[in-house]
Amino acid sequence: MSAPSRTLATDILEATGINPATCYQCGKCSAGCPMASESDLRPHNVMRLVVQDRREAALSEQSIWLCLTCETCSARCPNACDPARVIDAVREMSIEAEVADMPRNVAAFHRAFLEQIRTNGRLHEMGMVMEYKLRSGDLMKDVINAPGMLSRGKLSFRAERIEGVAEIKRIFEKCGVTP
Amino acid sequence: MTDVAYYPGCSLHGTSREFDESLRAVAAELGIGLTEIADWSCCGASSGHTTDHLLGVALPARNLALAEAQGFDTVLAPCAACYNRLSAARLAIATEDGLAEQMPDILGHPFANSVDVHNAVELLRDASVTIEEKVAATLAPNPLEGVKLAAYYGCLLVRPFEVCGYDDPEQPTSMDEVIDACGADDVDWDMKVECCGGAFSVSRTASVLRLGRAIIDNARSHGAEAIIVACPLCHSNLDLRQKAMAQRGEEPMPILFVTQMVGLALGLAPVDLGLGRHFVDTEPLIARLVQQAAKRVAAEKLAKEEAAAKAAARAEKQKVGVAAGTSGAEGGEAQ
Ligand code: SF4
Ligand code: SF4
Ligand code: SF4
Ligand code: SF4
Numbered sequence: 236m237s238a239p240s241r242t243l244a245t246d247i248l249e250a251t252g253i254n255p256a257t258c259y260q261c262g263k264c265s266a267g268c269p270m271a272s273e274s275d276l277r278p279h280n281v282m283r284l285v286v287q288d289r290r291e292a293a294l295s296e297q298s299i300w301l302c303l304t305c306e307t308c309s310a311r312c313p314n315a316c317d318p319a320r321v322i323d324a325v326r327e328m329s330i331e332a333e334v335a336d337m338p339r340n341v342a343a344f345h346r347a348f349l350e351q352i353r354t355n356g357r358l359h360e361m362g363m364v365m366e367y368k369l370r371s372g373d374l375m376k377d378v379i380n381a382p383g384m385l386s387r388g389k390l391s392f393r394a395e396r397i398e399g400v401a402e403i404k405r406i407f408e409k410c411g412v413t414p
Numbered sequence: 415m416t417d418v419a420y421y422p423g424c425s426l427h428g429t430s431r432e433f434d435e436s437l438r439a440v441a442a443e444l445g446i447g448l449t450e451i452a453d454w455s456c457c458g459a460s461s462g463h464t465t466d467h468l469l470g471v472a473l474p475a476r477n478l479a480l481a482e483a484q485g486f487d488t489v490l491a492p493c494a495a496c497y498n499r500l501s502a503a504r505l506a507i508a509t510e511d512g513l514a515e516q517m518p519d520i521l522g523h524p525f526a527n528s529v530d531v532h533n534a535v536e537l538l539r540d541a542s543v544t545i546e547e548k549v550a551a552t553l554a555p556n557p558l559e560g561v562k563l564a565a566y567y568g569c570l571l572v573r574p575f576e577v578c579g580y581d582d583p584e585q586p587t588s589m590d591e592v593i594d595a596c597g598a599d600d601v602d603w604d605m606k607v608e609c610c611g612g613a614f615s616v617s618r619t620a621s622v623l624r625l626g627r628a629i630i631d632n633a634r635s636h637g638a639e640a641i642i643v644a645c646p647l648c649h650s651n652l653d654l655r656q657k658a659m660a661q662r663g664e665e666p667m668p669i670l671f672v673t674q675m676v677g678l679a680l681g682l683a684p685v686d687l688g689l690g691r692h693f694v695d696t697e698p699l700i701a702r703l704v705q706q707a708a709k710r711v712a713a714e715k716l717a718k719e720e721a722a723a724k725a726a727a728r729a730e731k732q733k734v735g736v737a738a739g740t741s742g743a744e745g746g747e748a749q
Contacts, residue, residue: 269609269621303609303613303621304460304464304613305569305609306573307569307607307608309574310573310574310584344461344616344617348459349458349462352456352473356453356456358456360428360429383654383693387692388431388691397455398453399453399455402455402522402523403473405520406476407469410466410472412465
């Protein structure tokens with residue numbers, strides 16, 4: 236999409252208003268990242284890839300899918316580099332460039348969720364679980380403790396459906412999103 | 415009487431109905447009027463804005479527009495995730511070029527972006543003087559008096575600061591203030607704003623268990639008897655998954671919604687606060703606290719009676735002294 240002469244950092248600056256080049260690699264973001272111990276690249280490493288303009292490496296990096304979007308890194312960055320937003324932007328580019336190696340279950344989760352909203356206007360947890368199982372292909376996974384939830388009155392078989400479902404469909408259409 | 419538009423969100427209508435039950439019960443006690451927004455819809459949570467920025471703004475905005483049309487200036491969103499999404503949409507529409515103009519067409523409704531968004535902790539903190547007075551006026555002994563409780567804020571109540579901004583993102587105090595207003599003792603601990611891995615609760619459970627265990631262990635090692643939360647996602651991660659986290663021989667850590675805590679201090683029945691709906695049984699803790707409180711009140715009563723009896727005996731002696739003509743300085747004042 237972007238001209239080859241443009242750097243990854245410029246693209247991100249344009250999309251988010253954040254200039255990744257101001258990151259001075261202090262590592263404070265990574266010190267507080269809850270996923271640091273499970274990721275090959277920690278937030279400051281991703282910042283580095285971006286600044287070094289290693290587009291392909293950044294867009295196909297698995298660690299960007301391990302980010303919880305908890306915003307801890309951005310809250311603690313002493314230089315307002317907003318690494319959470321930068322990683323978010325890298326993920327978006329990764330999907331757009333279709334190098335996207337979005338883990339199947341993460342994608343399945345979002346799709347299942349949005350489909351629930353588009354059809355009912357509200358989330359129906361039981362329906363959501365079924366939808367997720369189908370989309371992720373993980374039919375046997377015990378995603379939630381359904382029997383325990385039922386006995387505690389936490390799950391219902393009936394979906395709540397709002398009056399304004401047409402308005403919700405309109406919102407999805409206007410935003411150009413089809414789950 | 416404060417009157418606010420109530421946005422329950424999907425969780426409070428489903429897996430976390432005890433948050434809804436306890437909120438309604440407590441609001442009624444505190445004289446806060448809650449009117450559920452008619453025909454509210456889901457805010458899209460993280461799936462909305464992860465998929466598309468505009469969708470992530472428009473889905474919450476529909477609800478703000480409904481509240482506005484229904485005549486409100488404040489929306490209460492108790493679920494921290496909803497609170498975060500509604501607040502983020504409000505901010506984006508106020509600050510990003512072109513969004514405000516686009517909204518009426520996308521929503522099919524006029525929209526002035528005129529309502530404020532509050533969370534339940536904010537609401538209770540602002541009512542903390544009333545809570546204190548009501549707790550003091552409650553006849554039943556307060557089961558929470560002096561009990562150590564850990565306030566867990568997680569991510570979405572406090573971050574990003576630009577979006578939330580009602581409390582400090584690193585050292586928040588609002589929930590601790592509510593704990594204090596209930597007569598309990600807020601624990602000073604390390605994991606108040608640590609992430610529990612909520613985004614992966616379904617897709618990557620192992621991470622959630624690792625993060626949740628660290629949070630519960632830290633609260634325990636600082637002496638907390640329960641963890642107080644204000645988010646259905648934090649609650650289910652710490653409550654529902656706790657069995658899988660626990661090491662052998664560990665006491666389970668009850669996880670209570672902030673509204674359930676206030677309800678207990680106000681003397682409401684656990685069943686009316688939905689305390690029976692948790693996975694970690696809250697019954698043993700509550701039974702112990704109620705017993706402890708009864709004992710404390712009985713001991714206080716006894717001490718008072720003893721003091722009164724002593725005072726009476728002293729007065730009696732002085733009377734006798736006066737009568738016998740051996741009065742001292744104070745004895746002389748007695749008739
Ligand atoms: S993003 Fe901020 S916190 Fe992280 S390394 Fe760069 S300057 Fe430091
Ligand atoms: S937002 Fe992502 S990268 Fe930043 S601290 Fe949280 S998990 Fe780590
Ligand atoms: S945050 Fe969750 S519970 Fe709240 S409305 Fe959105 S999806 Fe539903
Ligand atoms: S559920 Fe966990 S991840 Fe989500 S806001 Fe609460 S603390 Fe953060």
